[in-house]
Amino acid sequence: MRYGVFASLLLHACALGLAFISLPDFLRTKVVDAPVIPIDLIDEAEFAELTSVPAMAPKPKPKEEMPPELPKPKAEEPKPTPKAEAEPEPQPEPAPEKKPEPKPEAAKPKPQPKPKSKPKQEDLDLDALSALVDKSRKAEPSSGEDSSAVLEADRAQEAIGAGDRLTATEIDKMRAAVSRCWNASAIIGAPEPEKLVVVLDIDLNRDGTLAGAPRVVNAIEINLSGNRFWKVAEQNAIRAVQACQPYDFLDPARYQDWKAFTLNFDPSQMAGF
């Protein structure tokens, strides 16, 4: 009888003792040492420079060499046949083109209607195109030589699109600027406003003003549809882009990155008012 009570008391004491020792451990939360990630706050100009290969300063030189062969606006477009383009508004183009005329036959096909001039243009284009090929090959090595004056990138990224990257912030600024001037109050009440998409190509000068009138990429589609609300949407988009110039919040030192835009005016997300 006495052994039982004694054993029971002993075991109870052991249990209590264990509790005193180990319970606090369960209640205490463990502190884990997380690895510290160092953060560096930089502005967008630095970010742009870190993620791209700047090729600013040397560019003006090859630009001056190219116009005698093919005028500037043509050279920018990534189309395989720079001459034969389906453009509804050729007016700003013929003006600068006619000025440098060491190749008169290159300038002639433009005023003629496109289907007729296509076979002719192919013959002429070849000389111009092969000359272009030579020029660009000459231009790139020279730009590499002159890059000593420009900051070096942290990481070597030469293979990626020659550094023509705008930062997300700059794209947002451009989008906000154009949105502010795009007056859509007339078209959201139109029937099926989600179909009234207008795509504009714009070129900018260094000071942010428009270099020539905006080109409507889907102009033929708009004209053929006979939808007068679409025509109004086209006028609204052109007016928006013209009203908001100059776009002078973009860094002039990186002009090459932002001199050409394609703006896609899409009212479908506003169709729910």
Added chain:
Amino acid sequence: MRQPILAIFAAIVAAFGAAQARVRIDITQANIEPMPVAVPDFLGADGRMTDLGRDITGVIMADLDRSGLFSVIDQRAYVEKLTSVDVRPRFADWRIINAQVLVAGEVRPTPDGRIEVATRVWDVYSNEQLGAVSFKTPSDNWRRAAHKVADFVYKSLTGEEGYFDTRVVYIHETGPKEKRTKRLMIMDQDGANPVLLTDGLNYQALTPRFSPTQQQITYMALFDNRPGQVYLFNIETGEQEQLGTFRGMTFAPRFTPDGTRVLMSMERAGNSDVFMMELATRRLTRLTDNPGIDTSPTMSPDGRRVAFTSDRGGTEQIYVMNADGSAPKRITFGEGRYQTPVWSPRGDLVAFTRQYQGRFYIGVIRPDGTGERLLTESYLDEGPTWAPNGRVIMFFREQSPGAGPTLWSIDLTGRNLRRVRTPGDASDPAWSPPLP
């Protein structure tokens, strides 16, 4: 032969290498502020023409402002003083005040004693003329000429026909609440020229409805001692014709878009159904045959379908059926009661009144039942009527119990809610088609 192909191929590669990629940006949000427009006073050669020009300009500015799509810039801010409507303006002067569009005009007398109102609409940023128009009219008809100019500007800038050269007929209510006198009144859509059409002595006028093809109104006349009559009132001649005694009719019939037939709901033996009557032959065709109460029919502008209210499903909801009465299909499924459907003249929407938990709402829904949107809400909003271009809805509202009804208008996007000024209480508006 291989040489040119190689050159082309090389050129394509080089073109991609030498060319700069265009940065593509999606613009999905816009500024839904009204478009700033400049409207200088219309020019005139002598004092009378200048005064007319000023009046016409005032009406045009009010119309454009009231539409909610344009904001007319104060004339005191204008820099250039135009001297002739045929000369190109100095666009830089108009750009400074942020005008996107300039409306320039002139009033000239014609040899036969009328006036000619000539207008040019200029796009200030692209330096181009958007359109030009001129109207000849007797000089006391200058208000209509001003409305027609405003319609032209509206159409040039939105692609939609304007609605400014129209009239609105409504019920002019006077007297204490228990003993209201209801008379038919007509006015220009901007509130000008209100004219009483009935005298209210013998009967109460209710539910006026406009014919879409002629300047005619049908309305219900309620008498004290005899059954209600439907009258056909010709606005131009002032003649009234009795359309007939339709026993059991509680509101005026609605015209079909071609103006040759009327849709009505008639009560027989406690049941209400939709009928169509040919005006020329007076032949009645039954369109619904259902123990539920079918009422308030309205026809689509293409004449193929009819929307109406029916409580056959338990509560009042809106149904759409073919014009011969076949295939009725319910299109509203929300809580509450849906009534007074009115098909938009543009055909893409049906406006209705919805009642839910003691509040009234004016809303629109597509004829297939999708896209229901509520535009307004108040203690009592009822009786929507569409402007002839299908963009603006007018309705009447009682803001609180005991407050008299007043007319209001709202854009179909739910913006630009405005009070329509009337001399006294007004209800049951009906919008006319564009005046000839």
